[in-house]
Amino acid sequence: MNIQSKMKTRDAKNNPVTAVLVSVLVMFLLSCLFLLLLAALLYKFDLSESAVKVGIVVIYIVSGVIGGFFMGKIMKTQKFLWGFAAGAIYFCILFLISVLVKQGVSMELPKVATTFILCAASGMAGGMIS
Incomplete structure (x- = not known):
């Protein structure tokens, strides 16, 4: 018998913590890149406050979808739940x-809840399309 066949390989299904860490890291790297782009657009075009708020929401959604997509590709089963988990952790x-x-919570509860729903739902959507 071959040694490699005797050895049990560890994949993402056996270690979902690694998969979640990779997906959330991808989400944060994308968020940083998109926020830098938004800052450059703000500097160049003198965007309004409402345009910046819309840009931030779009960044949440795009990062969540891509992170959920990665999570779904890695885990291969129950993709929507893993995408939801990645978005919720994000x-x-x-x-x-x-x-x-x-140094404290300065947002109102409805805004916090809306942001949670955006992040978790976009992660779930990314997981479902993976």
């Missing part, structure tokens, strides 16, 4: 960073 990290930077 939101939790964003929320934690926001609380630490602002």
